[in-house]
Amino acid sequence: MKKLTILATITASLFATTTMAHDLGDHLPKKGQPTAVQLENGGTTKVSKDNFIAAESDKYFFEQQEKSGINHFTHDRQLLTMETQTVVRQNRDTLYSKSIWDTKGGVTFELPILDSYQALQVIDEQHRTVAVLYASEGQNKVTITPDMLSSGQHVWVIARTQVASNDPADIKEGNLKQDMIKGTASSAERYTPKGFDQFDREKVRLALEATCSNSTLPRRWAP
Template sequence: MKKLTILATITASLFATTTLAHDLGDHLPKKGQPTALQIENGGKTNVTKDNFIAAESDKYFFEQQAKSGINQFTHDRQLLTMETQTVVRQNRDTLYSKSIWDTKGGVTFELPILDSYQALQVIDEQHRTVAVLYAAKGQNKVTITPDMLSSGQHVWVIARTQVASNAPADIQEGNRKQDMIKGIASSAERYAPKGFDQFDREKVRLALEANVLQLDFTKAMGAPEGKTLKPEQHLEPRKVEQFHALGLTSMGFGGLPSEHAYYKVLLAQDRSGECQTMNFDAPPLGENGFFSITTYGADAYVHTEEFALSSRKDELKANKDGTYTVNFNCGEQAINNIDVEKGWTGILRMYKPNSDKQIVNYAKGVEQPHG
């Protein structure tokens, strides 16, 4: 009974409304309140757990189309800051390029061959990953057709481009690599919003977020069901379970399947803002793999300037034995210190693991931040 009480307390506090020292103003969606764009593209179709994934995907599809149009990328030219965030639980791991594509007649994506991390992920209207490409020989090209999707003919595409550092010259080089991403489509029919009730959708999303502590990310993301996977899709067959898929979709859109990235939620012993610390070994990652820690306020937005650290150059500093120590609100003199606020949470993101099984076992052993 005591264990259940503690779990319930942590879960409740995770999603409690907290007054934050850094007010983000009115440009970001408020918890439970749809934006004007969402209401404009919404309708009267009720949203329940049964159709939430389709409704949440629909939101991301029409929002991205409003920003980038059809069949063309919108590139984020700088790493994320507190001022440039647009949705919950964003991160500053890479430069991002996003778009909506019509697959009718086929659409071909191609990445350049690089010596650094660049990945492109194709996602369908049921939040299933249809393909993952890398900027490496034999892994950089795929053609997507409607028969490869769970439903519909449109896909949401996100490309991640790593930069050596946040220095202007390295950012400029990352921008050059973004411009090398190619997409060629045969059709340009616009995505049509499905008319979901946006107030319903937000209510269901917030209710599902409470399941975060029970989620198994290996069962939350994967390829469309009942489809034969082609080698160029670079996906492993896996059983996606509805409970875990619902919870993951409510937390954030566009997560990579576990063979390509793994995510560990960080919940400190004390989330009042007092100094906390964690120690961990370097994750088992493949060539050009990297990892990061990003922290959020109680509303899942970034509220501090120093909110994240990445294993790229000049950010996370390793200990002499190769392990890492990360501190939270322990002062400027503390190694790898991240500033957090009351009610904070975090995510350890690990890209290009050596194997699905290995990264899952590794993540189980990573300690939570503690006093």
């Protein structure tokens, strides 16, 4: 299985075209309309193209913290479908695990050694990938400290665990592999939202999305 590139992940997550975004279904908020959670965690800081990455990452951070708390994985126990995916073209053969972690004092992530694909990506508040782990010898463990980040002390962590099929037995095996993902943190300070204006953030996102949609450059999407 191909390893996701950082470019593909960012492009698929943040700059989906208008046409393809419709495939995400009605379970997601409508374009340009912040959710109650976003408004609750928003503020008055203006958003422009210059700080959009920080504003959009902030949204992902506080939304995930609402779901999983701090230093705790939330595992998707079933494969995503066209109706349940949250960004364009998410994997259909991997189970997702997501979380927010405090790196103050150091946080260590470790994957088991497996014959199948499992990967863990650590992303900081500027949407920069700090580390990528794989479930193979010598590539499965890392300790992250604040000095490794481009800003802040928190990281957004996503893991992908491959399953052979949607058969219940294969899903159960994948769930067991998800539970083998380890994270050990020295601190549990919650992520503090940065107070970006959520209506501003949506306007900038839509403007960038339109620019990307009109581009003549070839697009690459996560497999």
